[in-house]
Each structure stands twice: as structure tokens, then as C-alpha cells.
Amino acid sequence: MAFSRAAKRSLGIMIANRLLNNASRRGFSGCATSRIFVGEGVQYGSSVPYACDANSVLYSRLSLLRRFSVETPAGSDQMSLIRQLRERTSAPIKDVKAALIDCNWDIEAAQTELRKRGKVLALKKSSRTAAEGLLALAQNETKAVVIELNCETDFVARNEIFQYLALSLARQALLSESLSHDVSGTFPVGLEQLEGMKLNLEHPKINGETTALNAVTEVAAIMGENIKLRRGFSMSSSSSGVISTYLHTSPHPGLGRIAGILSLEVEGGNSKSDALQRVGSELAMHVVAAKPLFLTKELVASDALENEREVLKSQAETTGKSQMAIEKMVEGRLRKYMEEVVLMEQKFIVNDSVNVKTLLENLSKEVGSPVKIGNFLRVGVGEGIDRLETLDSSEPVAQAA
Numbered sequence: 001m002a003f004s005r006a007a008k009r010s011l012g013i014m015i016a017n018r019l020l021n022n023a024s025r026r027g028f029s030g031c032a033t034s035r036i037f038v039g040e041g042v043q044y045g046s047s048v049p050y051a052c053d054a055n056s057v058l059y060s061r062l063s064l065l066r067r068f069s070v071e072t073p074a075g076s077d078q079m080s081l082i083r084q085l086r087e088r089t090s091a092p093i094k095d096v097k098a099a100l101i102d103c104n105w106d107i108e109a110a111q112t113e114l115r116k117r118g119k120v121l122a123l124k125k126s127s128r129t130a131a132e133g134l135l136a137l138a139q140n141e142t143k144a145v146v147i148e149l150n151c152e153t154d155f156v157a158r159n160e161i162f163q164y165l166a167l168s169l170a171r172q173a174l175l176s177e178s179l180s181h182d183v184s185g186t187f188p189v190g191l192e193q194l195e196g197m198k199l200n201l202e203h204p205k206i207n208g209e210t211t212a213l214n215a216v217t218e219v220a221a222i223m224g225e226n227i228k229l230r231r232g233f234s235m236s237s238s239s240s241g242v243i244s245t246y247l248h249t250s251p252h253p254g255l256g257r258i259a260g261i262l263s264l265e266v267e268g269g270n271s272k273s274d275a276l277q278r279v280g281s282e283l284a285m286h287v288v289a290a291k292p293l294f295l296t297k298e299l300v301a302s303d304a305l306e307n308e309r310e311v312l313k314s315q316a317e318t319t320g321k322s323q324m325a326i327e328k329m330v331e332g333r334l335r336k337y338m339e340e341v342v343l344m345e346q347k348f349i350v351n352d353s354v355n356v357k358t359l360l361e362n363l364s365k366e367v368g369s370p371v372k373i374g375n376f377l378r379v380g381v382g383e384g385i386d387r388l389e390t391l392d393s394s395e396p397v398a399q400a401a
Contacts, residue, residue: 081107085114088205091222115221128226131382132157135259136170137245143180144243145173146259146379147194147232149216152225158251162227164203165219167254169212169229172197179234184241184263186375189232235375237263242271244280248288257381260287263374266367275366279359282350287378292343295373300342308337343376 078100085096085107091114099117103109133150134157149166156162173179176197179189195213206218212229220227237243242264247256262284264276294300309330316329339345344357354362356373364371 078105081105081110085110092224115218117221128152129385130226130228130230131385133227133230133381134163134166134251134255135247135257135379135381136166137247137254137256137259137261138167138170138174139243139245140174142239142241142243143174143234143236144245144261145170145179145189145232145234146261146377147173147189148230148379148381150228150230150382150385151223156223156225156227159223161203161205161219161222163252163255165201165206165215167252168199168201168215169194169197170254172199172212173232173234180236184236184238184265184374186233186235186261186377189234191229191231194229194232233261233377233379235261235263235377237374238265240268240271241265241374242276242280244277244284246281246284246288258288259379260284260377262287262376265372265374267370267372270367270369273367275363276371279363282348283356283359283373283376286346286349286356287343287376289349290343290346291378292346292376293341294343295376296344297338297342300338305334309334312337343373 081100082093082096085091085100086093088111091099095114095117096110099110099113100107103113130150130152132152132154133148135146135148137144137146139145147166147170149162149169151157151162173189173194176193179193195211195216197212198209199212199215200209201207201215205222206215210218216227216229235243244262244264246260247254248258248260250256262280264271264280264283266273266276270276293304312330312333313326316326316333319326319329321329339347339355344355344360346356348354348356348359351359360371360373
């Protein structure tokens with residue numbers, strides 16, 4: 001490498017001497033030909049006669065030589081710049097090198113150029129299916145927010161930049177006043193509200209003040225995949241209630257692939273009770289495992305009940321039994337259906353000798369005040385995503401009103 005640099009210097013001195021000799025012999029020359037001036041990477045052409053003296057010719061040619069010999073870094077310096085820019089952006093090496101060459105090895109300009117190119121690529125990838133990703137959850141004593149951030153592969157979902165963005169989105173959504181509600185309940189969060197949130201990111205590769213939409217686009221550019229902020233939900237409880245949460249397949253606190261959120265309401269009791277906190281956490285886990293669709297039998301949709309009844313009746317008729325026997329079979333299977341989809345009727349996963357209704361009755365005695373489930377919510381990464389893309393409609397989410 002040292003020999004190469006020495007050879008370049010010797011070559012430079014030889015060329016400079018020859019330019020000096022040629023210029024001194026010519027002294028002054030007039031040329032009627034096309035000329036091209038090069039400045040800041042833009043060519044300006046002209047085809048009018050011009051005159052130049054020896055010094056101007058010398059200086060112009062020496063400037064080109066200096067640019068060749070000084071501004072282009074040595075091989076080891078090039079590798080260092082490539083490595084630094086690669087660490088900053090996580091972009092492919094070939095793209096990093098191309099950007100540095102195009103920007104005359106100015107690492108700051110090359111980083112800006114990569115971000116510009118990346119955003120264009122991110123827009124091109126936006127039509128690709130993104131069914132993987134993570135749920136990010138943030139909560140305080142009376143409120144919880146869960147957002148879904150999707151990507152194309154599980155590999156990107158494990159990337160710490162992707163995870164940092166998901167957590168930042170959830171935490172900001174929790175703090176956002178526009179997502180606050182004066183009454184307890186479960187509320188979907190509008191996508192426009194989520195995308196318009198202001199973020200102040202402090203990650204080495206994505207930092208500064210920006211909007212959620214721009215941050216998602218920038219991370220998509222870094223990852224080289226379609227990344228989509230898909231949806232969000234907010235749950236609030238009353239001052240006498242408690243919010244409990246559970247995340248399944250959690251690679252990091254606050255992140256997971258399935259989320260269960262549940263609020264318990266205490267009538268005039270102590271919402272800080274340890275028993276209340278413990279049972280709330282177990283019920284949030286139960287929601288994830290048991291997949292309830294309704295809180296009580298009275299809340300089961302009439303259409304769903306009638307459809308289930310028709311299916312069960314058709315199945316029972318194939319047995320060839322009498323009409324009275326068929327009716328009994330249908331009613332028995334409907335009770336079984338209720339135990340499967342209604343939260344209050346389900347067997348408690350921690351202790352299947354009792355159902356959830358009995359569990360709450362026992363908890364009320366322990367706390368000293370009536371305890372009831374106010375709301376519950378179960379969300380899974382990518383659920384219904386194929387139907388969303390073909391029908392452009394949102395899937396139902398299990399929750400209680």
C-alpha cells in the first residue's frame with residue numbers, strides 16, 4: 001500500500017513537470033474548439049473561441065490531478081468508510097460503496113443519499129405482503145395501548161432497530177392526549193392518528209424528531225422490506241379498576257406476538273389488592289390461551305348463535321335419531337359452544353375445576369367487594385391479514401363492551 005502511494009506521488013510529480021514544460025514552451029494559446037467546464041459534478045459546455053494562458057492551463061490540469069490523487073482515499077481508508085457507513089445504515093455493502101463513490105467518499109453525503117434511495121425502494125416494496133412482525137404494549141395504572149407493526153419476515157422482526165421502533169410507537173401512543181378517553185372501555189386507534197404521532201428517537205441509526213410514518217418508512221429503507229404500521233387499540237379502566245396484560249412469545253419486555261389485555265372493576269373496593277393484581281394477570285393469560293369471543297352469554301351475537309345452531313342440527317340429523325333426540329343433542333352442543341367462546345363460561349386455564357364466573361365470585365369474597373370484568377382484548381400478529389388484503393376490511397377482534 002505504501003509503495004502504491006509513493007508510485008502515485010512520483011507519477012504526479014512527473015506529470016506536473018511535463019505540464020510545466022509544455023506550458024512554458026507555448027506561453028499563450030488561442031483555441032477555437034468545444035470546451036467543457038466541470039464544477040460540483042455538473043458539466044457546462046460551450047463551443048465558442050476562447051483564449052488561455054500557460055498558467056490557467058497548468059492550474060486547471062493540476063487541479064484535476066490533485067482531485068485524482070488527494071480526494072480519492074487510499075484502499076484502507078475506503079474500507080474504513082464503507083464499514084462506518086454500513087454500521088450507520090445497515091444497508092447492503094454494494095449500495096454503501098456505490099453511494100460513497102457517487103458522493104466522492106463524503107460519508108455524510110453518502111448517508112443522506114442512501115436514505116433518499118432507501119425511501120424510494122421502501123415505497124416500491126409497500127405493496128408486498130407483510131404478515132410477520134410484533135405487537136408492542138405500553139401501559140400505566142389505568143390505560144394500556146397495543147400497536148401492531150408488521151414486516152415480511154421473522155428475521156426483521158428480531159432486529160433491534162425494528163423492535164426499538166415498535167416500542168417507541170407504543171410508548172408515544174400511551175402518552176398521546178389525542179388517544180385518551182374520558183370513559184372506560186376498549187377503543188381502536190385510527191391509523192392516521194398513529195402515523196401522525198410525533199416521535200423523538202434516540203437510536204444510533206434512527207434518531208431525531210420525526211413522525212411515526214416517516215420513521216416507519218426510514219426503517220423499511222434500512223431493513224429492505226415492506227414495514228407497515230397496521231393497527232392499534234387502547235383500553236382504559238375506571239379509577240377503581242385495574243388493567244392487566246400478558247404477552248405471549250415475548251422476545252423483549254413490552255413485545256410479543258399475541259397480547260391479552262383485561263380490565264377488572266372493583267365496586268368501592270381496593271384496586272391495589274395483591275389478589276386482584278394476581279388474578280388479573282392470570283386472566284390476561286387465560287384470554288390469550290382460551291381465545292374467548294364474548295364476555296357473557298347475553299352478548300353472543302344472535303347471527304352467530306343461529307349459524308351455530310343450524311350447523312349442529314345438520315350434524316345431529318345425520319345420526320338418524322328422532323326429532324326429540326336431535327333437539328337435545330343440539331342444545332347440549334350449544335352449551336358446549338358457549339363454554340368455548342364465552343369468557344365467563346370457560347374453564348379457568350390455571351385451575352380447570354372452576355370456570356371464570358366462579359373464579360370472580362371467589363375473588364370478590366377475598367377482596368371484600370364485587371369484582372367484574374370490564375373489558376378484554378386479544379390481538380395476534382398477522383391475524384386476518386390475507387382477508388384484509390383481498391377484501392380491504394378489518395377483522396373482528398375479541399373484546400367486551
